[in-house]
Amino acid sequence: MTLGPPLLACNVHATTLEFTLLVAFGSLLAGLLGALTGLGGGVIIVPFLTLLFHVDIRYAIGASLVSVMATSSGAAAAYLREGYSNMRVGMLLEVATSIGAICGAYLATCIPTGAIAVVFGLVLLYSAWTSVKPIPDVSAGESLDPLAQGLRLDGTYPTPEGLIEYHVRHVPAGFVLMYVAGAASGLLGIGSGAVKVLAMDRVMRIPFKVSTTTSNFMIGVTAAASAGIYLHRGYIDPGLAMPVMLGVAAGALSGARILPGAKVRTLRVAFGAALAAIAMQMIYQGMGGKI
C-alpha cells in the first residue's frame, strides 16, 4: 500500500540507469529467496516486475525465462557435486517438457495477458502451498513398472553406506505431469522446478538428490525450448533481461552456497504466506484486466 505508489511514481520518470539498478537489486533478492526456499527465482520475478514496476507481463515472462536458464546452467556444476542426475530419465522426460514448453509459449502469444496473470496466480498459490506442506514419506514396496525396466531407467546413487539401487515407477504419469510442467514453463516463463521435482520425487519415486539434480538439468532445456519462440515474438527485451538475468543468477548462486547451513523451515512458511498474498493480487488484477 505504501510501497506501491512511490515506487511506481519514480519508475514512470526513472532514467534507464535508475530503473536498471532497481530491477537488478530486486532480481538479486528474488534469486536469493528462490534458491533458499527451493521455489526458483521465476515465480518471484514476474510478480515483482508486473505488480511493482507495471511492466507488461509479456516482457516480464521473457526476462524471467532468461534468468531461469542462467540459474539452471550456472548451478549445474554445484548440483552435480551434491547429487547425481539420471541422464536417461532426464532425456526421456525432456521430450515431454520441451514439447510442452513450445505449446505453452504458443499459447502465451494468443491468450489475453489477463488470463496469463490469472494462471500465474494459481500456479503461485500452488507453489506457496507446496513450500509450506511437509514432504510425506515415500511408501516402499509398490509393484515395479515394467516400462521403466524396458527403458532402463533404474539407477544407483552413492551414500555413505555404499551404492543404493532405486527403481523408477509410474513412467506414463510422470511423463504427462512433465508435459504440464513444460507447458507452464513456456506459458509463464518459470522453471516449474517444483512440478518437476514433484513428478520425479512423489510419482516416479526417484530419490530426492537424484530428482533435484535431474530437474535442474531439465529446467535449462525446457526453458531453451520456449526461449526461441519468445525471442522471435519480441518478448525478450535486452534492457530488461540484462539486470534480471544477472541479478537472479547472482542471487540464486549465492543462495545455493548458503543453503546447506541455512534453517529454511521458518523462511519457507513466512515466504509461502507472502507468495499466497502476491498470488491473490495477480489473480485480482488479471481478472480486472489491469495486467
Next chain:
Amino acid sequence: MAESSSKRDRRFELLLGRLLRTGFLLSAAVVLLGGVLYLIQYRQRSPQYQIFRGEPADIRYARDVLRDAFRGHSRALIQLGLLLLIATPIARVAFSVVEFARERDWLYVATTLIVLAVLIFSLAGR
C-alpha cells in the same frame, strides 16, 4: 561392469556440468559488457515497459543480432549473450547424443535426437 559404466556416466555428468557452467559464465560476461555499454548509450532515456510493443525485428533473429553486436550496438550485444545462454543447454543435449551413441544405446540416441529436433525447431521457426 555396472560399476565401471556408472563411473563413466559420472565422469560424463561432471563434464556436462562444466560445459553448462562455462556457457553460463561466457554469456553472463557478454551480457554484462553489453549492459555497461547500454547504460552509457541509453543513460538519459526513460525505459517504457508498461505497454507491449514487441522488440524490433533486428534483435529477434540470430543473424541480425550477430551483425549488430560486432558493430558495437549495446542492445544487440546483450541479445548475443542471451543467445549464448539459449545455446548452452542445446549444446548439452547435442553432447548427450554423442555419449549415448558411444554407449551404443540407440533407444536413447533416438530420444535425445527428438529433444534436439524440438529445440532446433523452436530456435529456427518464426
